[in-house]
Amino acid sequence: MQRMPNAIQLTDLSHDELVGLYAYPAGPSAPYVRVNFVSSIDGAVSVDGRSGGLGTPADKLVFRILRDLADVVVVGAGTARTENYGAAHTDSTLRTRLWHHGFGGDPDGAPPRIAVVSAGAALDPASKLFTDTGARPIIITTAAAPAENKAGLIDAGAEVIEAGDATVTPAQLRDTLEKLHLRRVLCEGGPALFGDLITAQAVDELCLTISPMLVAGSEQRIAVSPNAMPTPMNCRHLLFADDGTILTRWERCHTR
Numbered sequence: 001m002q003r004m005p006n007a008i009q010l011t012d013l014s015h016d017e018l019v020g021l022y023a024y025p026a027g028p029s030a031p032y033v034r035v036n037f038v039s040s041i042d043g044a045v046s047v048d049g050r051s052g053g054l055g056t057p058a059d060k061l062v063f064r065i066l067r068d069l070a071d072v073v074v075v076g077a078g079t080a081r082t083e084n085y086g087a088a089h090t091d092s093t094l095r096t097r098l099w100h101h102g103f104g105g106d107p108d109g110a111p112p113r114i115a116v117v118s119a120g121a122a123l124d125p126a127s128k129l130f131t132d133t134g135a136r137p138i139i140i141t142t143a144a145a146p147a148e149n150k151a152g153l154i155d156a157g158a159e160v161i162e163a164g165d166a167t168v169t170p171a172q173l174r175d176t177l178e179k180l181h182l183r184r185v186l187c188e189g190g191p192a193l194f195g196d197l198i199t200a201q202a203v204d205e206l207c208l209t210i211s212p213m214l215v216a217g218s219e220q221r222i223a224v225s226p227n228a229m230p231t232p233m234n235c236r237h238l239l240f241a242d243d244g245t246i247l248t249r250w251e252r253c254h255t256r
């Protein structure tokens with residue numbers, strides 16, 4: 001039987017205590033895949049196609065902390081295009097401090113890299129992903145992606161890696177990140193990539209914010225895939241913000 005998880009009022013925590021609740025496992029020997037999502041109470045992953053309408057101050061605070069801790073932010077190309085992804089702009093002093101605590105971060109305070117997973121590499125070389133100042137973006141794509149797409153992204157400054165034939169399997173994604181020594185992985189979605197990761201049993205952790213609103217409509221849920229893969233998870237904590245936001249952290253019951 002699962003023990004009652006930590007249920008904490010957010011205002012009872014200092015910033016350092018909050019960061020400590022999200023520390024990565026010390027010295028991971030392989031990529032540790034944390035996924036972060038925000039959802040409405042009725043399970044919508046977006047409002048009018050964007051996740052911004054679900055964000056609350058508490059969600060934004062944890063979103064930033066998770067980036068401050070990570071080596072790499074992995075995102076599906078659909079989300080990168082819809083949400084107009086740019087580089088991650090993190091707090092370099094905090095990242096150095098987190099590194100010295102063994103929580104994550106970076107010894108030199110360098111920001112996490114953004115890695116976009118795309119089968120077709122059809123990303124706009126003029127988009128913010130390639131023009132924003134910050135760490136060099138990584139495009140994890142396939143041998144089948146048109147050569148001109150890949151060449152355009154290399155010219156735009158990206159590191160383009162062919163990891164699969166027609167699609168990138170979660171195992172190929174993990175191998176690619178391991179070769180780059182990027183082990184503290186933060187996946188920010190979207191639902192298609194998360195669905196692939198769940199069905200491959202490649203999710204170590206989910207941080208899920210419940211935003212205090214109902215949305216209805218025909219919005220997606222946080223994970224979609226052709227086949228279901230029930231995956232038991234343990235609740236690590238529930239944090240309650242004054243505005244009704246609930247911040248949850250779930251860890252996979254590990255068997256591998």
Ligand SMILES: NC(=O)c1ccc[n+]([C@@H]2O[C@H](COP(=O)([O-])OP(=O)(O)OC[C@H]3O[C@@H](n4cnc5c(N)ncnc54)[C@H](OP(=O)(O)O)[C@@H]3O)[C@@H](O)[C@H]2O)c1
Nearest residue numbers: 037038049051076077078079118119120168189190192193
């Ligand atoms: N609420 C939240 O926290 C949150 C978080 C993220 C996203 N969202 C929302 O989710 C929606 C986007 O959904 P989406 O289904 O488009 O999500 P997505 O998973 O970000 O994008 C799907 C695309 O990513 C690429 N991809 C995913 N898995 C792949 C794999 N295994 N191998 C190769 N390529 C792969 C493909 O790109 P190509 O087409 O380029 O080949 C695919 O078409 C947006 O409305 C966004 O706002 C919400």
